[in-house]
Amino acid sequence: MSPLEELRHSTAHVMGAAILRLFPDTLLDIGPPTANGFYYDVTGSHRFSPEDFPAIEETMRAIVAEDQQFIRKEIGREQALDYFQSRGQAFKVGRLADIPEGETITFFQNGEFTDLCAGTHLKSTGQIGAFKLQSIAGSYHRGDETQPQLQRIYGTAFFHSSELEDHLIKLEQAALRDHRKLGQQLKLYRIDPTIGSGLPLLLPKGAIIRNELEKLIAEKLFDYGYDSVHSPHIGSIDLYKTSGHYPYYADSMYEPIHIDDRQFLLKPMNCPMHIQAYTVEPRSYRDLPQRYAEFGTVYRMEQSGELSGLVRVRGFTQDDGHIFCTADQLKDEFKNCLSLVQEVMAVFDLKTKCRVSLRDPENRNKYAGGDELWNPAERCIIEVVKELGLEHTTGLGEAAFYGPKLDFMALDALGRSWQLGTIQVDFSLPERFSLEYTGKDNCPHRPVMIHRAVFGSIERFMGLLIEHFAGDFPLWLAPEQIRILPISDGQSEMAAELHSRCKKLRVRAAIDGSKDPIGAKIRRAQLDKTPLMLILGRREAEAGCVSVRSRSHGDEGFIGINDFFTALPTRLAR
Structure with missing residues (x-):
């Protein structure tokens, strides 16, 4: 963990300790750090509200003042089980069962509070700086609607009070730009429970914005030599078994639909469909690159607790593109994709950061294909980033299961980072689908596949734009001009x-x-x-x-x- 993550993780433990001091019969589930703070999922006889925050914060400050050491303890499974059962902490018992046999079980103790935790933490509570409890939301145990409903208490923490003050000011500004509030105020979209959670209905003004975004991308795609395709909303499960998406992403797919003794899936991604467009006829090196593009709607079974306005939904449209090219064409095609992303982001005056997402070298079993497929793909991305002098970070373990990628994070008017588009190099799916083209030597060769999206999800990009412009869209994009x-x-x-x-x-x-x-x-x-x-x-x-x-x-x-x-x-x- 980074130092800030350790601070926030430690503060989550202090909050858990404070809650148990004040409300001893509270059941605790998990309390991780997050990108902007931390939370703890709790339940019990007391129904928490923001009115409880002053008392919890006062108790937290007392625990910080006690300068309690964070003590790591390795403990046997039976002893750990007895500890939580004797205290009636049923959720901790369930989390204990998630730890595989033979794996080390660790407790972290500060003062009278002990938690099942892998760490890491600060040395003591006295190192915790400024913190504030912020909100309460409903959640489900393990994110499953069939499990008990809990309360999620959110907070944030920083090493210095000035950092906390700056953060709170930004939160106030962000609240004024919240796309969920502005979307309702400006009548852009609606999340209607009669339609379903995570399934946004774009109202006429919102549809105008989407149409303008699609028009922008369509013009760029024409300039970059793409051909449009349109794929169906369901497809045979066999297609996704061949691609490897099923079972890699089975947990985020909807249950299969049974039609005429066959199983179909609501389309979770577009790439296997575009592969079928490539295979419609024999290909020669003279035909490559083949570039396909689609505004393709896909469906993912997101957890209810993770749904949020337009930025986290269950049905969304990707400005998806797939390029089939020779290995010699790969680098130039990758650079063209990068140029496309940069041109579009410049239209909105959005600055971007890049992350080179590679395999986890310690866990290569979770990726499809061996070094012969991955090494040239990773090498291409690294070389392009270096040649163009792009500032970037490297994310080990952030690659897709079939290939490495260059991910883009856009910085909005408040400097917040939004994960958007991606360019992925894929030697694996052409292998899995036995794709071929005839080379200059008159022999069959495998093409390379590039997956790319500029917006990522049109809905998410709309959410970003609403907040970036605070609803004050530029004239060309405004629903009413x-x-x-x-x-x-x-x-x-x-x-x-x-x-x-x-x-x-x-x-x-x-x-x-x-x-x-x-x-x-x-x-x-x-x-x-x-x-x-x-x-x-x-x-x-x-x-x-x-x-x-x-x-x-x-x-x-x-x-x-x-x-x-x-x-x-x-x-x-x-």
């Missing part, structure tokens, strides 16, 4: 003419024809985050002008109507 505001009924005819001109230019415009004062109309347009307002009064109508008001610059003054429409295409450019 122009709001026409007549001051009185006397300008209604002119407002209709302006609306008609917008429509002919395929500009998304609306008229606020209400009887409200113009100030109220402007405020409403601002709340709806409409980028441009055209204000029409008697003075404007007589002069053949409009008063332009933009969200970014405020009052832009008088402008002739023809001049406004002449300049509009420039304003609409990405």
Whole structure:
């Protein structure tokens, strides 16, 4: 663990100790560190609420002041079982059973609190700096809806109080940008329990944003020489057994569908389908590279406790692409994929970080294929990153089961990191499907496969954009681009003419024809985050002008109507 993870892991133990001091009959499940803090899953006779936080935090501060040592103890299975059974900690008994026979069982003790834990921790509670409990959410034991429901108490911790203060300020800013709240406020999408958890319904305004994103990618794909394909939403389970996705990812797939004595799966990924497009006819080296692209909807059985708005869902659309090329073409094709990602991110002024995701050298059994398939794939990514001088980190064990990859994390307006697109080099699936092309030597050869996605998931990327722009989308992307505001009924005819001109230019415009004062109309347009307002009064109508008001610059003054429409295409450019 990193030092910050150790701090937060240690603080989770202190929170567990504090809860048991205050509420001794509480049952504890797990209390891990997270990317932004820590949590503990608990249940018992006391129903926790934020009103309990001050008392828990005060007790935590007392435990920190006691400077309790974190003591690691190796313990026998029977002794460990007796310890938790005697205290009625049923969830800990179940977690103990998860540890394979022969594997070391370790307890960590600080003061009177002992937990089943592999570590690591700080030396003592006195090293814990600033912390704060933040929220409570419902969760299920093991993330399974059929298991008991628990309460998940979230907190965060830092070494210094100034770091905590900065973090809390960012959280306040993030709350204002929360795509779940803005999505509802701006009527972009809906998560409806009558449809199902994790299955977002894009409303008309949200659908506009998605359509614009797809249009952007489609234009780029044309420039980069991709052919579009469309694959079905279900496929034979045999297809995914051949690819190896089943059983590697069986836990995240929906149960098979039985049709005519065959088993089918809701499509969990698109790549096996695109492989079938490649095999439709014999291939020569002259035919390569073959580049296929699809906005393909896939379905994953995400745990209910992990679902979140648009960014963690059960049905989502990938801007998926697969390239089949020769080994000699691999590096150039990989660089083209990288260029595509960089061009698209630049449209949104998103900076990206890269991670080279490789095999875990200590656990190669979890990956398909041997060194002869993996070494050239890993070498290609490493060489490209070095040649282009890309800043990157390396993630051992982060590779897909079939190949290494270059993952992209976008940094939003608050500097938060979002996992997005990926470029993966795959020598394994062509082998599993016996793909071939005829080389210059007139002999059969295996193509190399590149998997790539720019957005990753369109839904997740929409969630990022909502928060990145705080709902204030650039003009080209805004669901409603122009709001026409007549001051009185006397300008209604002119407002209709302006609306008609917008429509002919395929500009998304609306008229606020209400009887409200113009100030109220402007405020409403601002709340709806409409980028441009055209204000029409008697003075404007007589002069053949409009008063332009933009969200970014405020009052832009008088402008002739023809001049406004002449300049509009420039304003609409990405």
